[in-house]
Amino acid sequence: MSHDALAPKYVRKFQCTGSKCPDNCCHSWNVGVDPETLRGYRTNPALIAVMQDKLIDNYDLKTKESSPAYIKLNPQTGKCSLQEENGLCSLQKRFGEDALCATCDNYPRHYKMLGNDITVTLTESCPEVAKLLIDDPEAMELSFAPLELSKKPHASIIEEQENYADRYQLLQALLTLLRHRNISLEMRLFIAGLLVQRAQTLLEGDDNETSMQDLCNLYFELTNQGYFQQQARELQKTNDGALGLVILNVLVQEKPNQHAFKEELKKALDGLQITGKRPAGEEQLNKLKEAWKKHLKPFYKKQSYALENLVVNWLIRDMFPIQRQNIQDGWASIFVRYLLLRTLSSGIALQQKSFEKQDLIRLTYRFGRGVTHSSLMDKLMLELAGKDLKSNVAFARALHLN
Ligand code: SF4
Structure with missing residues (x-):
């Protein structure tokens, strides 16, 4: 599914390296299954056979609603119980990407909805993302253009805070400041901190004379x-x-x-x-x-x-x-x-x-x-x-x- 999105250059370049990944994402953490996918796992006869012994109910009251179950990890290896020897996902292999839950389908993407606009970034916990971010001087160059999204994009909605226009302006200023490569990064962080501190007083309405x-x-x-x-x-x-x-x-x-x-x-x-x-x-x-x-x-x-x-x-x-x-x-x-x-x-x-x-x-x-x-x-x-x-x-x- 392609959609206009605001995203840095590295997001547009990203491609999962699959079996070549030095440390794939399918181990050590609990993959929460969203309610809609879980319904499919429990009602589609073909999926029931594969998934019935791979799921574990989530009893945590804070997360139960969004992730009523988890995919089991293999207790010996700590790897996802659906993972094959070569590191690939057996569920995806047999039933295609549509069978993946939103967590697996989205990772390593983060979607944020700001009004009608979608912003996409990736988490650096994926080795390929870390490489793109560290290798390319222009990795964070932003553009608004069509981008292939996940099949089940799970976007968190950004509530518009008071002083939205000022906050947006501050975000742009911080991005410019942090990319001011004529001075050291540490000095940029120092100046950005001072700007944030001063901007807070403006947002709190303590200074009505400065925009x-x-x-x-x-x-x-x-x-x-x-x-x-x-x-x-x-x-x-x-x-x-x-x-x-x-x-x-x-x-x-x-x-x-x-x-x-x-x-x-x-x-x-x-x-x-x-x-x-x-x-x-x-x-x-x-x-x-x-x-x-x-x-x-x-x-x-x-x-x-x-x-x-x-x-x-x-x-x-x-x-x-x-x-x-x-x-x-x-x-x-x-x-x-x-x-x-x-x-x-x-x-x-x-x-x-x-x-x-x-x-x-x-x-x-x-x-x-x-x-x-x-x-x-x-x-x-x-x-x-x-x-x-x-x-x-x-x-x-x-x-x-x-
Ligand atoms: S960690 Fe990143 S590159 Fe590796 S398998 Fe997962 S998404 Fe693909």
């Missing part, structure tokens, strides 16, 4: 004049590493279910010489700095667009700042996700004594799976709020701005 358009133009102008460099230098003088320590100590306590993410986490903790016997401290903060200088900074120099593409993809996927009532909270979760990925990259770089594009691709899709299916981000946000570190100043201090 969102004027505010965004002012920030572009100041960015081009190098105005924020001075502020950055001042903030860096008082960097106490507090936020970095919270991230490290939350990572130490994390016990991921996803085997592949567990591997990446172990590598990172080894690289940072964190044993779990004592909390991370000054020594680990110095290691993070060492990793930045030796490995990540040179990598960013060669390929700054790789992480930029990931951040921009999160922004569009979350429809930030349109979807969020409190835009500072929305920005915080995007920003902390970035810091988390950077911290893991640092540990891995130290452990391997190198950090290349392939490492970021592998870490990205494993991170996508590990973080999406864990409470890691929630724990981190709670810790930061409890320690009063969920602020723009704390975020700015955690960046490498000079």
